[in-house]
Amino acid sequence: MIALCDTARCVACGACEQICPRDAIRLREDSSGFLSPQIDPGKCVSCGACRKICPVLTPPDAHDILACYAGWTANRQERRGSSSGGIAYAISKKTIHDGGVVFACRYTSDGEVEQTCIETLDELEAARGSKYLKSAAKDTYRRTKAFLEKGRKVLWIGTPCQIAGLYGCLGKRYGNLLTVDLICHGAPPARYWREYLDHLVSGHRGITCSFRDNTNGYCMFVRSGKKLLLKRDWKSDPYFYAFMYGIDLNESCYSCPFASAERIADLTLGDFWGLDRKGLERVPFFPSMILVNTQSGRKILDVLQNELVLIERDVSEAVAGNAQLRQPTPRHALRGPFLDSYRQKGFYAALKETGITETCRKNLLKYRIKQPLYFFYKNLWKSSKDF
Numbered sequence: 001m002i003a004l005c006d007t008a009r010c011v012a013c014g015a016c017e018q019i020c021p022r023d024a025i026r027l028r029e030d031s032s033g034f035l036s037p038q039i040d041p042g043k044c045v046s047c048g049a050c051r052k053i054c055p056v057l058t059p060p061d062a063h064d065i066l067a068c069y070a071g072w073t074a075n076r077q078e079r080r081g082s083s084s085g086g087i088a089y090a091i092s093k094k095t096i097h098d099g100g101v102v103f104a105c106r107y108t109s110d111g112e113v114e115q116t117c118i119e120t121l122d123e124l125e126a127a128r129g130s131k132y133l134k135s136a137a138k139d140t141y142r143r144t145k146a147f148l149e150k151g152r153k154v155l156w157i158g159t160p161c162q163i164a165g166l167y168g169c170l171g172k173r174y175g176n177l178l179t180v181d182l183i184c185h186g187a188p189p190a191r192y193w194r195e196y197l198d199h200l201v202s203g204h205r206g207i208t209c210s211f212r213d214n215t216n217g218y219c220m221f222v223r224s225g226k227k228l229l230l231k232r233d234w235k236s237d238p239y240f241y242a243f244m245y246g247i248d249l250n251e252s253c254y255s256c257p258f259a260s261a262e263r264i265a266d267l268t269l270g271d272f273w274g275l276d277r278k279g280l281e282r283v284p285f286f287p288s289m290i291l292v293n294t295q296s297g298r299k300i301l302d303v304l305q306n307e308l309v310l311i312e313r314d315v316s317e318a319v320a321g322n323a324q325l326r327q328p329t330p331r332h333a334l335r336g337p338f339l340d341s342y343r344q345k346g347f348y349a350a351l352k353e354t355g356i357t358e359t360c361r362k363n364l365l366k367y368r369i370k371q372p373l374y375f376f377y378k379n380l381w382k383s384s385k386d387f
């Protein structure tokens with residue numbers, strides 16, 4: 001029988017599931033919450049299609065970076081709902097205006113996240129913002145192929161492993177496809193978020209979470225519909241804390257083959273950590289880093305030049321400031337104890353036993369005292385420098 005990559009290396013992109021002509025593969029969670037492919041021996045005909053397109057076993061072609069920019073959307077109002085410079089939103093909007101479709105990530109009605117097909121500006125709002133958990137690709141690679149074959153323009157935004165899985169399933173590059181990958185620190189399995197929600201709220205229906213925006217930075221707002229249920233900064237929320245320190249990521253994230261300066265997508269977006277602001281005026285608090293990896297990537301920035309502010313920077317500045325362009329996130333010292341505890345007692349107990357909840361409880365007290373001061377100084381900064 002066909003052997004696919006083991007759980008420790010599987011990036012759970014779902015490409016094998018979608019390419020299988022016999023529908024013999026399903027991604028299943030193991031006792032640690034990690035997804036990996038399970039093959040139904042009764043259905044598998046050993047055709048090998050899954051091995052050929054698995055981005056871990058057969059990595060797709062990657063590109064050297066052609067150019068690097070610090071950038072953001074010129075319209076400040078428009079930028080507000082986004083995580084950094086709002087570039088993903090601007091490109092998505094343009095695609096929809098041109099009659100194309102966008103595949104991006106949004107919350108499901110059950111509070112989880114998935115890649116989904118977006119055709120209207122209203123639907124696009126829900127895709128904004130970074131969701132710090134693994135997004136399910138579902139059947140989106142197949143659907144993308146169908147749109148491309150019909151000649152429709154497609155924009156696909158996702159993590160590098162999803163873009164790699166997509167190219168594997170497509171089997172070739174299409175002129176009407178534009179891909180954007182995010183610089184990715186790694187993502188916790190969806191099961192952890194599900195278990196965390198069980199602890200936070202009664203019922204997941206209609207729950208969404210904004211982890212990061214332009215105004216509040218790394219601050220978590222959990223909502224049920226429009227009602228705000230919880231607001232905490234990253235240091236005072238155990239889920240967020242474990243994510244930021246790389247304690248609870250999917251196992252394969254620690255050996256991610258895509259955490260490098262060679263990129264698979266046409267464009268790469270991230271935060272411009274390490275931007276040398278000397279000599280630069282009017283740079284917002286969270287500028288985006290935009291890496292142009294192909295001519296298609298270059299073309300869309302040319303088309304949007306009146307809507308975006310773009311400042312060309314040296315690629316080495318981007319690489320020096322953003323660790324995920326050099327290597328995967330390292331395992332935290334609490335990783336082992338966290339996993340041991342998780343397997344026996346579940347997510348919240350593991351956060352407790354590793355001391356994360358207690359650290360966050362103390363941080364929450366500090367946050368409540370410091371928060372008014374933080375906003376006072378941030379608003380001062382904004383009124384003098386931001387726009």
Ligand SMILES: Cc1cc2nc3c(=O)[nH]c(=O)nc-3n(C[C@H](O)[C@H](O)[C@H](O)COP(=O)(O)OP(=O)(O)OC[C@H]3O[C@@H](n4cnc5c(N)ncnc54)[C@H](O)[C@@H]3O)c2cc1C
Pocket residue numbers: 081082083084085086087088089090103104105106113127128129130131132133134135157158159182183184185186187269270271272273288289322324
């Ligand atoms: C799990 C994760 C880890 C990240 N780690 C880093 C990092 O270490 N360093 C860094 O510089 N940047 C990181 N980013 C990227 C960064 O947070 C911003 O998403 C990026 O700069 C784009 O900002 P924007 O304002 O242009 O996007 P927005 O306009 O806010 O749009 C965000 C886009 O990201 C997509 N998206 C959101 N969550 C997910 C998800 N879970 N899976 C797939 N697609 C998603 C949305 O569909 C949307 O298209 C990470 C993002 C995620 C989701």
